[in-house]
Amino acid sequence: MASFRKRGSKWEYRIVYTDRESRKQREKMKGGFRTKKEAQIAANEAETKIHYYGFSENGNEPVEKYFKEWLEIYKKPYVKPITYSVQERNVRLNIIPRWGKYRLKDITRSEYQKWINELRGHYSEGTVRRIHSIMSTALHDAVHEFKIIRENPLVKIKIPKDIEKSNKVSFFTKQQLDDFLSNTKPVKNAKYKLSIQYYVLFNLLARTGMRIGEALALTWDDLNYEFGTLTINKTLVYPINSKPYISTPKSKSSNREIKLDGYMIKLIKRHKINQKEVYLKYENYKKTTDNIIFHQHDGRWLRTNVVREYFKKVCKRAELPILSPHALRHTHAVHLLEAGANIKYVSERLGHASVKVTADTYLHVTKKIEDDALTLYEKYVEN
Known part of the structure; x- marks a missing residue:
């Protein structure tokens, strides 16, 4: 529940809530409102986002926490089990080990592109494309669905192609x-x-x-x-x-x-x-x-x-x-x-x-x- 107080001529709100993953108490504060009514409206919007999405705003959400929630709540119920298992495995084995300690807003295009280039040294072009697709989709949702970051830094990332790739299919005469x-x-x-x-x-x-x-x-x-x-x-x-x-x-x-x-x-x-x-x-x-x-x-x-x-x-x-x-x-x-x-x-x-x-x-x-x-x-x- 939100509480309000007047500081000088402006109003601010304070929301205390329990983080769904860590079960620890968190708080969100914002001030600068001309009236208490404006602060109440803003607090209601903030509480709705907190309880519905469970993500921190302004890109402060840890990548590991975001991906675990995103997979379990927003992907698992809506994709085929085999699709989910592939996505979960790639997140667990590739994305979290590299980016888990970052906050969403700390992911930069140049550092990510460098990582993609390195992945191509270990995986096929198709595998890297799948990993990138999961990462990019998750950040797209962070921008357009949850509105917790302003833009997706992974747009138009380039995947190094196979140097020699035959388009011929294998078949028997x-x-x-x-x-x-x-x-x-x-x-x-x-x-x-x-x-x-x-x-x-x-x-x-x-x-x-x-x-x-x-x-x-x-x-x-x-x-x-x-x-x-x-x-x-x-x-x-x-x-x-x-x-x-x-x-x-x-x-x-x-x-x-x-x-x-x-x-x-x-x-x-x-x-x-x-x-x-x-x-x-x-x-x-x-x-x-x-x-x-x-x-x-x-x-x-x-x-x-x-x-x-x-x-x-x-x-x-x-x-x-x-x-x-x-x-x-x-x-x-x-x-x-x-x-x-x-x-x-x-x-x-x-x-x-x-x-x-x-x-x-x-x-x-x-x-x-x-x-x-x-x-x-x-x-x-x-x-």
Whole structure:
């Protein structure tokens, strides 16, 4: 509650409050008001800010306290858990160790730019951009949402780019894909030799362009055998040192229904029968209680890191470049485009936000298609 007193011909207010983090008593004072009424109005505004935001004004808020409150109260309830975990980790491991003892108003553009340059010596361009995005967004909120600093000193900070960065995406040629898939089947001494799960999973990724998280989240209810379609409306998130959970897809356009080709329909039906055979063959291979299409031997969600490791083993076995499961998504897109598929169809099948994303990602392929089309046109008009 505020108290007021007259000093000479002017009035001032004094507000005593408890800091939410330290639980210590703080006070805020301001004078120079012509009347008590003016002081009361100003005190009411100040109390509202204190109780609503809990931040000190004029940039005096310690960076560590501000970021902890900002994350917990203003970010955690409104972003996906995986997004929050990435933000929290970057704040805890990078931002607070460097800036935690500063006050918000003490952060300068030149010192911050120097720090960003140093970060590029330890992290990739993408990682540094993520760290900077968190820091800049937090200070933007400090200016425009909480009004505790006058301006954001981090506007137009430059992130050093990779000196040599290839825009080409990694994918398998048709022959490489055949070699890869033929080496995916269980080897002689495999623990669960009867299972064709990975063969089916990698075929599905290569023939649909699904993201790995989308494929691992699939249940048998997502399949429609009558129409030969697959509904994609969720993704599996498997954070490091944390429990997996089902989340919404990457973007709104990622919610989609895609058509399966005849071979894939037969293969996934074979997988369903094979699952039952595996349950009978191996006593410790448990049925899933969640109707999951691809799962671990204990019935739980298949771990993304386990899939990646097995993928690498297959690449080595097939004597192919060591890629990641995401390369199968690129492979599907490239093969569709090379086969003459409409780029809008490819974009919708992949669940991209726009055709432009597809065109930019597969520029080397679309450029070849344009060149081939122009060659055909030239031949046509010359005859």
